[in-house]
Amino acid sequence: MSDGGDVVSDGGDVVSDIVGDIVQDIPAPVCDNIVTLDAELAKKIALELGLTADEFLNVVRTQQRMPSLTELYIYSLMWSEHCSYKHSKGQLRHFSSKGKHVLQGPGENAGVISVGDGWAVAFKMESHNHPSAIEPFQGAATGIGGIIRDIFTMGARPIAAMDSLRFGTLDKPRQRYLFDGAVAGIGSYGNCLGIPTVGGEVYFEDAYEGNCLINAFALGLMREEELTRAVGSGPGNYVVLIGSSTGRDGIGGASVLASQEFDEAAENKRPAVQVGDPFEEKLLIEVCLELLKAGKFVALGDLGAAGLTSSASEMASRGGVGIDIDVRKVPQREDAMQPFEIMVSESQERMLAVVKPEDFADALDTCQRWGVSCSQIGSITNTGRFVVRDSALPADAQIVADMPAEMLAESAPEYTPQMSRPAYLDKLQSYPLDFVYECVEDNILNEVIAERIANAEILGLDAFVGAQFKGAQFNGTRFKDTQFKGAQPVKDVTAEEVAAITAALSAQAKASFDIAFLSMLASPNICSRRWIWRQYDHQVGNNTVVVPGADAAVLRIGDTGRAEMTCRGIAMSTDCNGRYCYLDPYLGAQIALAEGMRNLSCVGAKPAAITDCLNFGNPEKPEVFYSFHKAVCGLATACKHYDIPVISGNVSFYNESFGNAIYPTPAIGIVGVVENIANVCTSDFKQAGDTIILVGETLDELGASEYIKVIHGLVAGKPPSLDLQLENDVQSAIREAVSCRLLQSAHDCSEGGLAIAIAESCIAGNIGAKVTLAEPIPDVAALFAESQSRIVISCTEANTDRVLDILASYNVPFSILGETFGNRIYVEKSDGSALTPLVDVSLETALKLYNDSLEQMVNIK
Amino acid sequence: MKNYKIYVTAKEGIFNPAGATAATALGQLGYDGVNNVRVGKFIELQTKDDVQRQTVTEMCEKLLANPVIEDFRIEEE
Amino acid sequence: MSADTNAVSLKFGVVVFPGSNCEQDVVHALHLLGHEANYVWHQDTELACYDAIVLPGGFSYGDYLRCGAVARFSPVMESVIAYANAGRPVIGICNGFQILTEAKLLAGALLQNRNLKFICEPASLIVEKSVCKWLDPKLAGSVLEVPINHNEGNYFCDAKTLAELKENGQIVLRYRQAANGSLDNIAGICNRGGNVFGLMPHPERVCDFATGSTDGRAFFSYIFRYILEIASNTKNNLNKNGSLNSDDLNSDDNNIIGNVEVAQ
Secondary structure (H helix, E strand, O other): OEEHHHOOOOOHHHHHHHHHHHHHHOOOOOOOOOEEOOHHHHHHHHHHOOOOHHHHHHHHHHHOOOOOHHHHHHHHHHOOHHHHOOOOHHHHOOOOOOOOOEEEOEOEOOEEEEEEOOEEEEEEEEEOHHHHHHOHHHHHHHHHHHHHHHHHHOOOEEEEEEEEEEEOOOOOHHHHHHHHHHHHHHHHHHHHHOOOEEEEEEEEOHHHOOOOEEEEEEEEEEEHHHOOOOOOOOOOOEEEEEEOOEOOOOOOHHHHHOOOOEOHHHHHHHHHOOOOOHHHHHHHHHHHHHHHHOOOOOEEEEOOOOHHHHHHHHHHHHHOOEEEEEHHHOOEOOOOOOHHHHHHOOOOOEEEEEEOHHHHHHHHHHHHHHOOOEEEEEEEEOOOEEEEEOOOOOHHHOEEEEEEHHHHHHOOOOOOOOOOOOHHHHHHHOOOOHHHHHHHHOOOHHHHHHHHHHHOOOOOOOHHHHHHHOOOOOOOOHHHHOOOOOOOOOOOOOHHHHHHHHHHHHHHOOOOOHHHHHHHHOOOOOOOOHHHHOOOOOOOOOOEEEOOOOOOEEEEEEEHHHOEEEEEEEEEEEEOOHHHHHHOHHHHHHHHHHHHHHHHHHHOOEEEEEEEEEEOOOOOOHHHHHHHHHHHHHHHHHHHHHOOOEEEEEEEOOOEEOOEEOOOEEEEEEEEEEOOHHHOOOOOOOOOOOEEEEEOOOOOOOOOOHHHHHHHOOOOOOOOOOOHHHHHHHHHHHHHHHHOOOOOEEEEOOOOHHHHHHHHHHHHHOOOEEEEEOOOOOHHHHHHOOOOOOEEEEEOHHHHHHHHHHHHHOOOOEEEEEEEOOOEEEEEEEOOOOEEEEEEEEHHHHHHHHHHHHHHHHOOO | OEEEEEEEEEOOOOOOHHHHHHHHHHHHOOOOOOOOOOOOEEEEEEEOOOOOHHHHHHHHHHHHOOOOOEEEEEEEO | OOOOOOOEEOEEEEEEOOOEOOHHHHHHHHHHOOOEEEEEEOOOOOOOOOOEEEEOOEOHHHHOOOOOOOHHHOHHHHHHHHHHHOOOOEEEEOHHHHHHHHOOOOOOEEEOOOOOOOEEEEEEEEEOOOOOOOOOHHHOOOEEEEEEEEOOOEEEOOHHHHHHHHHOOOEEEEEOOOOOOOHHHEEEEEOOOOOEEEEOOOHHHHOOHHHOOOHHHHHOOOHHHHHHHHHHOOHHHEOOOOOEOHHHHHOOOOOOOOOOEEOO
């Protein structure tokens, strides 16, 4: 090491030139005898820490000298992808966060909207993919912890959480380990906090095998005037650290993990995984909300990725002030921690507050009552500098970092990566799907399924469940090897074996699509998620009006703690079909929004705003960045069309392993308002004799469908089309019918198409249905096409005319399908005169398969 | 300073679901020789020199183990 | 006072331990039933002013060592034990039940669920014929739908204790279908006097029409009779152990203690 005078390196001339240029823009340093690194060494460390050579020069330029070791660590984290969004910032400007009900858009810990009567909700979705891929239980648990802190930081009491999860297929032991562990981790953390986990979504696709996705979505409720921001102010005010002690956990954790691809060395990163303490977090919630309410905090922020560094510098930057921190005043749980370790540690369950000196005693008192640690670690200054000192060092060498706060937080580099349209898109979108129809026409559908069952190597499962695992391809090259008329045998299966299974299947079947239908119900992407949400406390808080398993969750707006109850509610949903986004990122992202809105409309809620969690591969790869760009544009355009602001969100890049990227997965979390919770509608059929109506229209669209994946092991074709205006009209009509209490049930038609939507309403209500389809399209499409803008509703016979009037007034297509009836799921086709049965299965068979499939897969031994 | 090691195990005859599950899993991994698995807790206790074994026993009886369902064993280093 | 189901408004003390998370739900349910409810911080020890004490659900002290093991040593628990031994009504729900067993106010212990998973789902409970003061004896034999929500709800006690529980009518609730591996499908038990009641299911979650069924109301709307009985007995009726003799509870004396107020 040398002192700052010796700035000489291969970049030395450039550095001194630049330093001369920009001197006037940067607040003056507090101290100029800081111990800086030798130029060569600094550059070497910078590169090791993930900064590029240009970024390193930028650091020198900003500092107007070589950085100290602590400064270099701090810059490398603040300018990492995870903290700085350097590859995505430009694209994110496409989103609009405007809306008259928006109280806080992106840029804070969470977005906030007004939901009427003086109530507001704060919400955000965030990824915790990389930590979870290493240690699923702790990774998922700390993901919940982080997003919950983002919510109560804003002054809101967290009242609900959801999760959007993606894994590889469950025939792989590691995928079962990841899935089981992540679900247990989410439950363990959320349950302990007393925050209900009210739903979510999960998909299993090969594309996520190397990189599972754990996106946590949380929502909190507050009175509008309670909104708090992490804006530091008032020189002389104390900077106070509240919560857990600081260890070496996750040094370079989230920010490092989330900023590079995964490889075999990932397992060795295990020590960097943070361990969550939900009990401490529960106490933090109570302490912080109590002190916020008492007006004892000037500002509050949580310590997330990059720990103290990022929360302190952002707080200073937002407030245009400086911060001066003494690392020795930070309670430490490990010996001999270096200043940079303390500054970048990602120990969980810590909050940073700005407190007026006269309020500190009260803050301390409240913390002590709850048994929570509270330490003054520094002060707000008027220098605009982010200063880190170590009072254990000799008096003249205590300052270890002295940086311009605003530049550090806001002047990260911004990149516009190259884009190029992935070659696979044209090939897969135009892939001929004739064989899908031919299989049906040639009457060999059962034989195709029989081959998949015969090929299933996993024993101890229902045949339909086992058959899910064969022939699933995703990457656009492997499917060439598969012969579609009868899937390619994976092991040696004799023609006799297949014939025997075909005969057995056909003997069980009463109608031509029975076997295909049951296979679909057992699909891991369709079957019941009860095994998951049974492990989550989804009712604590006494406000859960619609529990998991429905289209959207509904929570009453009310604060049980204050005995303030309303009859209004908040609806929440998360959505994204990654397969659609893989096959058409623009359209796929739009469908994610449309489906999320549709889920809300089904329960009777009007969509108000979204948060997003954009999960992609390596943005430096032109094909990945193309998908990112298209998905963002698609989502932004649809949001503008519906006037839905994007109020918070997160980008997760580098979701790749061994060079394979995940499906582009722009998951959205959507929030809407229910005007009267007594009017909410659920998806289950209620009684026999009700009229079943399809609102919307089924088109011959099997591309990207679950059907061709489950039956033919194929990911190809173009996702279903989306007419933004029709979608809007269908949803408006449904919301009106729900608010007039005319509907018995409403259920979104999504993966698996109409046949599955009807089956799900039957299974949820434990009542059969008799349905006649008359659309002039092939039977297989009528049953399983995933055409958008469709909702299956039921109403009493007496209300049917009024419902039809409403549908007519919105000028939306609809068809009366039949009625709820008996204990079979019966679907027939009418071609004017003749009636042909397509599906005829007992409700009991369907129910058992649908309910048990996931648990069977998880418990494969 | 003294170091005590405390082993807390499920009492004889009390079903130990964690142990039973581990036993089944070991069997499935091909370890046929496993007759029984009992999963318990291991506690490391660092005390001042004057803390006697009898006091540690009290700690176990009072807090660290639940005598209704658990046995404990203390080792002093 | 709500016009709902109660003729009498009681004052409940709802104990808050660090990590409790159902205390607000209990208070909400009690308010719906027209009762008054105050939070009692775990370091407070003054319970005399309450007609009944609730130990709510949650994860006291993170449930890190054993569920309820640390909470049992909170200052408030000495008072709860004295209060219970004086024959006054105490109910422990979920974590509260676990704390009551750790405090030895109730027999047995709660082990991890048989399937090693947290379970949150509706449960059908059979009300047994018991000495429990919290439920209307007329409910014996009926079925109540009350959700369970726990990771350690698998009730266990030794054979001798089980025989005693049966003999003394201390088994209050059983699951209709096996839920978590509980011995004899036990979902709730009481002490011999019937004034201390612990159960794993969460009745406070099913008291509000807005969020579902209201079977849970039965758990908070009958105890007033017992409280009136105690009230109508003078303190002289306490037996030497400090606990109430149930034969003493049928006096005609109309003295009222605590905060029981009779509806007009």
